[in-house]
Amino acid sequence: MFNKQGGGKFKMISTVYAITLVCIGLVIAVFYYVFVNSKEADPDYQSIIKKWYGVRSKWFLFLLVLGLTVSVLTTTPFPTPDQKKEYSSDDYQNVTVDAHQWYWIMTPSTVKAGQPVEFKVSAADVNHGFGIYDEHMELVAQTQAMPGYTNKLIHTFDKPGKFKILCLEYCGLAHHAMITELTVE
Numbered sequence: 768m769f770n771k772q773g774g775g776k777f778k779m780i781s782t783v784y785a786i787t788l789v790c791i792g793l794v795i796a797v798f799y800y801v802f803v804n805s806k807e808a809d810p811d812y813q814s815i816i817k818k819w820y821g822v823r824s825k826w827f828l829f830l831l832v833l834g835l836t837v838s839v840l841t842t843t844p845f846p847t848p849d850q851k852k853e854y855s856s857d858d859y860q861n862v863t864v865d866a867h868q869w870y871w872i873m874t875p876s877t878v879k880a881g882q883p884v885e886f887k888v889s890a891a892d893v894n895h896g897f898g899i900y901d902e903h904m905e906l907v908a909q910t911q912a913m914p915g916y917t918n919k920l921i922h923t924f925d926k927p928g929k930f931k932i933l934c935l936e937y938c939g940l941a942h943h944a945m946i947t948e949l950t951v952e
């Protein structure tokens with residue numbers, strides 16, 4: 768079920784991407800058509816044209832280089848675990864998380880430090896939020912817990928300790944009581 772839905776979402780993103788590319792292509796085609804079919808300007812404007820068109824093309828080139836540079840420098844890989852990849856259980860500690868109104872079923876509830884943990888998070892009834900907090904009650908990692916969908920959350924705990932699992936999305940009367948504990952050895 769998970770793979771099928773994950774694949775569907777990926778296909779949708781690919782379709783949106785393809786449509787975007789086609790639209791960009793159309794805009795370029797329109798610009799090209801207008802450029803090719805544009806007529807010579809009035810003689811009165813020739814001096815202005817001569818003076819400013821050179822500036823304009825240099826300005827365009829400058830903006831193009833600036834835009835590309837900023838894009839390349841600021842675009843980093845989106846820090847989300849690969850939702851499609853299946854890991855072997857040798858590399859990852861697997862923890863299954865099921866959210867219910869209003870409790871967590873998490874197996875196992877003890878993991879080792881220094882080795883990545885893959886949480887497979889789902890919900891039995893409504894949307895919940897799976898949030899892992901350290902002993903200072905600072906959020907360490909989180910993902911959605913959704914019915915009918917398994918979200919993967921990969922996190923490596925650096926050192927042992929007691930972690931709290933809190934629900935991050937209002938899910939009804941006892942939302943605040945959805946607390947459990949994760950032990951890292």
Ligand code: CUA
Pocket residue numbers: 866867869894895896934935936937938939942943945
């Ligand atoms: Cu579960 Cu809020």
